[in-house]
Structure formats: C-alpha cells, structure tokens
Amino acid sequence: MRLLIWISLLLPNLFSQVGAAERTPKSIAFYYNSINSVRELMTYDRVVVTPNLISQQQIASLHQAGTQVFAYLSIGEYDGKTLPPSLSDASSVQNASWQSHVMDLSAIEWQEHIAALAAQYMRQGFDGLFLDTLDSYQLFAEQAAHKTKQQQELVKIIHDLAAIKPAPILILNRGFEVLEPLSGVVHAVAAESLYHAYSPLSDHYRNVNAEDQAWLRLQLNRVKALGLEVMVIDYIPENDRGAQKQAALRLLNEGYTPYVSDGLLYQFGVSTVKPLARHLPEFFDGRQDTHP
Secondary structure, eight states: OOOOOOOOTSSTHHHHHHHGGGOOOEEEEEEEEOOOSTTEEEESSEEEEGGGOHHHHHHHHHHTOOOEEEEEEEEEEEOOOOOOOTTTSSSEEETTTTTTTEETTTOOHHHHHHHHHHHHHHHTOSEHHHEEEEGGGGGGGSSHHHHEEEEEEEHHHHHHTSSSSSSEEEEEEEOOOOOOOGGOOOOOEEEEEESEEEETTTTTEEEEOOOHHHHHHHHHHHHHHTEEEEEEEEEEEEEEEHHHHHHHHHHHTOOOOEEOOEEHHHEEOOOOSSSOOOTOOEEEEGGGOOOO
C-alpha cells in the first residue's frame, strides 16, 4: 500500500478545478524511451511502453506499485529498417514520416507476426496492448473496395488479439473507421494532436487548425457515444511544463484522459498527474499529486 506524504498538501489539487474526484480518470503515460528505472513510471496508473525496452522485473515492480503496463504494438506498419524475408511480400509502401514499412493487413504472414508478438508480450506480464498505426493502410488502399477489405482484415486482427490468453486490455490509436464492430473488445481509444501537434520530419511543434480540431472532436464524440474512454495525446516541448499542465487541464475539462509530452514521447509528460521528479525523496508518493 502506497502512502507516506500527500503531495496534495504541498500543491493545489486538480480536482478542485475540474469538479468531484470521481470525474477524474486514471492517469496514463505513453513513454517510448529506454527505461533505467521505473520510479517515474510509478507516478501513473497506466503506462504504455516499448516492450523490448522494459524487463519482466521492471513490469513486476510496476505491478507492485499498482501501475498497469501496456505494450506498444504496431498493427499497420513494421518499424524496422529492413523487412525480414518472411514479410518481404507483405509490404510495398513506406511511411516517409517515420521511415517504416506499411503492411498489407490481409497478408497471412503479417497477421501471424502480430499474433506471435502479442502472445509473447502477454506471457511477459503486460496487462494489455496499445494498438498503433491502425490507419496506415490508407497510404496504399485508394480504391473503396480495397479500403473495405483492409478494414475487414483490421477488425479480424483485433478480434484475434482480444482472444489471446491471458486476455489483453486493448487501447486503440484512432481506428475510427472500424470502431462499431470492435466496441465489445476495446477498452479505450486514443487520438493524437487535438490541439498541439508535432512533425518528426521537421522536428516542429505547431497548433492544430480549427478545421482539423472540429473533425477530430466529432470522431472522439463517436467514441464517447460507444461508452469507451477517450484519451488525447498532445505534443508540447518538455521545457515548457507550464504549457503542458494547462493543455492537460483543458483536455481533462473537456472529458478526455490527457497526456501531454514531447513529440517523440521520450520524456515523462503530464496526465491527470505530473511526473515525479528524480530529486524528490523516496517517501514522496507521486500518485497523490493530482495537480498536472
């Protein structure tokens, strides 16, 4: 049981700004950097990590602290520089923004690759999977019939992942085109860049224009209507913590689970809690600090 010193005695409580505590969702962090210590990650209720950058012992430590751990899993793209021979026929397009290979979701070898990874992650002790690049097929499937086929295969892939034992908690990154047939197996949907975006090619942060904001809010309202948790990941440089806090509070007030961090998700960002600083004494319980 975590306790010791309530940081809320030292800092204003976020609940007083957004209403009753029961309205505030559990915190989450998306952290894709290497993990030397899980101390900062213990600040959050849930963390999404790069699975090969965390050990089983670290996962166990997070579980002891009450933190759920999710493995990042790319569904629509293979992010290695070179496709292995077994997948060479399953991709014909690259995503220039990330230098990754866009995969044909109907390719059996790709489906088997995803299923094997997911089963491996669940055996390692992860609580669930964060499914990314769900819309990447749109980079090559231009005709309506081709898009429909890819969407059908996407639904099949996700249903197959939900059937893995032990059953993973599934969080989607977008995938708005296939939400309805997945509403029974998906626990939450995340979306990036509602108000603040990042371009990896130019290493540039920008504000999202009003038209794009309006479109994304419509999609997120569809998610809410299905009774699913809606997470929003916005991007603000790590050296502007004040702006990150304000952005997280805005998202929280609008009914989203916020996470605001740097463009590559290499830093500890702001959710319904702010990250625990390394220099604080061990007895400080970051989870009690509910001020972003």
